Each structure stands twice: as structure tokens, then as C-alpha cells.
Amino acid sequence: MALDHRSTRPIVYVYPKRFHFVAKDIDALSRDQVVLEHGFLSGPVWLVPFDLVRQLLFLLVAKAKGVKVVLAHFAGFHTTLPVLLGFRTHIIVAGSDACSFPGIRYGSFRKPMMRWAMTYSMRGASTILPVHASLERFSNTFSEFGPKEQGYAHFIPAMHDRSIAIPYGFDAAFWRPTGASREPRSSICVAFGAANGNAVHFRKGVDLIMEAASHMPDHRFTIVGLVAPASYGSTPQNVHLHGKVPPSELAAMFNSHGNVLQPSVMEGFPNAVCEAMLCGCIPIVADITSMPSIIGSAGGVLRQRDPGALIMEIRKIEDLPSAEIDRQRAEARNRIAAFTIEERMERIEAVLSAT
Numbered sequence: 001m002a003l004d005h006r007s008t009r010p011i012v013y014v015y016p017k018r019f020h021f022v023a024k025d026i027d028a029l030s031r032d033q034v035v036l037e038h039g040f041l042s043g044p045v046w047l048v049p050f051d052l053v054r055q056l057l058f059l060l061v062a063k064a065k066g067v068k069v070v071l072a073h074f075a076g077f078h079t080t081l082p083v084l085l086g087f088r089t090h091i092i093v094a095g096s097d098a099c100s101f102p103g104i105r106y107g108s109f110r111k112p113m114m115r116w117a118m119t120y121s122m123r124g125a126s127t128i129l130p131v132h133a134s135l136e137r138f139s140n141t142f143s144e145f146g147p148k149e150q151g152y153a154h155f156i157p158a159m160h161d162r163s164i165a166i167p168y169g170f171d172a173a174f175w176r177p178t179g180a181s182r183e184p185r186s187s188i189c190v191a192f193g194a195a196n197g198n199a200v201h202f203r204k205g206v207d208l209i210m211e212a213a214s215h216m217p218d219h220r221f222t223i224v225g226l227v228a229p230a231s232y233g234s235t236p237q238n239v240h241l242h243g244k245v246p247p248s249e250l251a252a253m254f255n256s257h258g259n260v261l262q263p264s265v266m267e268g269f270p271n272a273v274c275e276a277m278l279c280g281c282i283p284i285v286a287d288i289t290s291m292p293s294i295i296g297s298a299g300g301v302l303r304q305r306d307p308g309a310l311i312m313e314i315r316k317i318e319d320l321p322s323a324e325i326d327r328q329r330a331e332a333r334n335r336i337a338a339f340t341i342e343e344r345m346e347r348i349e350a351v352l353s354a355t
Helices: 020-029 045-064 077-084 112-124 199-203 206-214 247-255 271-278 291-295 307-318 322-337 341-353
Strands: 011-015 035-039 069-073 088-092 186-190 220-224 239-241 259-262 282-286 300-302
Touching (some): 011 045, 020 341, 088 112, 186 206, 206 220, 259 307, 271 322, 291 300, 291 322
Parallel strands (some): 011 069
């Protein structure tokens, strides 16, 4: 944890798990300053008290070394101590910390103790940095898995307005069309952590895709990132299941498919669908939070969680003239190419420097 010459303003970056988008932030921030990272969760929930002790020791050492700023991804138990110890704390709200969907066992605000920790942290934070402005307040009209009124400002009454929306950034040079041949009738969905019947399975709409696939034998469906592909047992012959794959393989898969599906019950600013769009996939997304505004006029939006609606949107794209399909692929890429990692870092660093 020794500091080096890169910065006189080291920061601490805390997170529950080192997700792909967390790693991107840390790698980018570390180019210009010292970033002391701390992963909070070390195992099952019953270990949280031990995780708090471990984090306390980490933060006290950081404080002794002159660290004054903590940047946290998600709000939760891991953001209580930074606020309590007087760090200038900035919380990146990314999705699960803005909602409650008890019907699929998802959303941090459905858990009483977690809700308390998030309320304390967000009220005491210097700024809240949602990855999209909709996470502050939004209406859930897509599914019946949770209440209509959602968003962290809805669940935390009288919270002061200290929100600055800063979207994720993407590497358009890595995620790009390669000119590979795309299967004409094909769709891909990334559902990291899904297994048959678990929360991710329903949140990502894997059940919806399976049902649609059974009625579309002429269309190929690929689902990537499953934690237990074998848990699905018998599936329609046109559905192909994969576990987690490395980024290079995922990019190649995006380039071989026509559409990317994200019929999710809840998303913040979905990295996978954005990376697929950069590769030229036409998106079909749920009408929730950021997704309709991300895709614009490229692709389609599901207004209701219904396999028939998903089939209709897929068929609409299949029936488009080739020139319009090419236009939508180009638009999909251009929309996401505007969200650069460099701009995200500039905006985050401006917030950190202002405090």
C-alpha cells in the first residue's frame, strides 16, 4: 500500500466485487494517480462483520497515509465506514443500489439492513454519481416484479440533491465490427451469473428469451455468461448456451450475430449491450431506466415483459431492408462511441478535485 510519485492526491476505491466495469474504472484512474483499492465482500453474507473489521483496518492505514477521498462503486455496507470515518465519499450508483424487485430477489433496497446502510451512506456522501440520471427516480412499467416507483431518491426521503450523472465509458477500438459474416437470423444475450431459476436468470430475461426461441425455430439464440449452463437441461435446439468467455471471444461472438437482446427487468447502464452495439449488433432492450435513451432509433424497445412482444421486435428487424439494417448497425456503434473512457475519467476527476 506504499504510495508512489504519480500523485500527491491518492484516493481509495472500494467495491463489493471487482466486476468488469469496476476494473475499467480502476485501471483508467490509476494512469494518473495512486488508487488504493479495497474489495469488501470476501464470502457469504454472514462474513460481513468480519469484512467491516477488515475494511476498518484498511481505511485507518489509508487515513494515516493522508488519503482523504474515497470513491465507491455501488452503495452498501462497504460505504458506511468511509462516511463514518470522515472521508470525502463519492458513491457511484450502478443499478442494484437504485431499486427493489422482491419478485426476483433483486435490488438492495428490498433488504432492511442494507437499506439502512445505503441511506446512511448516501445522505453522508459528498456526491452521488449515478451512471445514468434515471437511476435517481424512474417508473417501473415493464414488469410486476417490483413496485412502480423506483430510484434511490424515491427510497431515501429528503435526500439532498448532490447527484451528478456520469455514464460508463467504452473502448471503441477493441469493441468494433471486424467485417466477419453475421448469421442472418441470430441474436445474442449476455447474462453473467445466470443459472436456471436464479435472480439473474429472471432479471436478464433469460426465461423470456427461452420462451421466444421455442416459437422461432428459424432464429438462432446465443446466451453467454451462464454460471451453470447445465442447469438448463433440455432447451430448444436453436438456443446455444455458454459460460463466461474472455473479452476477445465475446467480441467475436458479437460480430457473428445480428442482434443483441437485453430484455432486463433492471439495468443501470448495461456494459454488455453497449459493447455489442459497438460491434454492430442491433439492440432490442426493455423499457427501463437508461436503455431506451442509449439505443435511440437503433433497434427496438420492449414495452412489456412478454415473449410475444420480444418475438415481434425481432421479426421487425428481420423484415427491414438491408440498407436500413446497415444504417441501424452504424447508428448503434456511433451512439456508444460517444461514451469514452477518457471523458468518464475527466468528469470523475473533476468531481474529486472539487472537494
